[in-house]
Amino acid sequence: MNTRIRRAAVAATAAAVLPLALAACSGDADSKPSDSAQAASSAPAGGDEKTDEAPDGMATTDEPFGPACSSVPQEGAGSFDGMAVDPVATAASNNPALSTLVSAVKKAGLVDTLNNAENITVFAPTNDAFAKIPQADLDKVLNDKTQLTKILTYHVVGQKLTPEDLKSGSFETLEKSELTTTGTGESYTVNDTAKVVCGNVKTANATVYIIDNVLMPKN
Numbered sequence: 001m002n003t004r005i006r007r008a009a010v011a012a013t014a015a016a017v018l019p020l021a022l023a024a025c026s027g028d029a030d031s032k033p034s035d036s037a038q039a040a041s042s043a044p045a046g047g048d049e050k051t052d053e054a055p056d057g058m059a060t061t062d063e064p065f066g067p068a069c070s071s072v073p074q075e076g077a078g079s080f081d082g083m084a085v086d087p088v089a090t091a092a093s094n095n096p097a098l099s100t101l102v103s104a105v106k107k108a109g110l111v112d113t114l115n116n117a118e119n120i121t122v123f124a125p126t127n128d129a130f131a132k133i134p135q136a137d138l139d140k141v142l143n144d145k146t147q148l149t150k151i152l153t154y155h156v157v158g159q160k161l162t163p164e165d166l167k168s169g170s171f172e173t174l175e176k177s178e179l180t181t182t183g184t185g186e187s188y189t190v191n192d193t194a195k196v197v198c199g200n201v202k203t204a205n206a207t208v209y210i211i212d213n214v215l216m217p218k219n
Helices: 002-057 067-071 080-084 089-095 096-108 111-116 127-131 133-144 145-153
Strands: 120-125 168-172 178-184 188-191 194-202 206-210
Touching: 067 089, 080 096, 080 194, 089 096, 089 111, 089 120, 089 206, 096 111, 096 127, 096 145, 111 145, 127 178, 127 206, 133 145
Parallel strands: 120 206
Antiparallel strands: 168 178, 178 188, 188 194, 194 206
16 A cells, blocks of 8 residues: 555656656757847847948048049159158159149249148149140240249149038139139039049148149139
């Protein structure tokens, strides 16, 4: 009789323990998907971080831009780094594409004026820009210091202009009349006639925008 009671007690205990064990196993199984779900929920956060970092990898407006920038020397005095440490007339003299402009600046006696100015913007015509002017007309201007000075100072604005400023602006030049700029991104035009072919070039005292046409004062 006692043996039967003991067997019944064991059976009852086993019956009680088994559901508890199954419940425990079920709880462990449930926890695993929960952990996975938690890991999955953290994944988008990593994706968001990459999105946040993307703008940092984009070219900023502080960098030179434009198709003609590729022709600038990679190193030396005529490179972007080299030009950045020299005043603007000196910096331009180290850029082969600006040799005609530099000769004109010297003829007009403006080297010291430009080198000693502070926080200016120079719209610098390339050699090809000067070549668009008939040779007889160019020679006449180069030999007329008053007219040459008027034209050259019309290419200089007495403040540093950023690409953002060029989107739509009107600026007084050292010649005392105004020039206008329009554009967006990496495409800008001055007076609706000259395109910026290499912009936002820094020198020690100026920001330079190299252009493909010579600007003429309206007066």
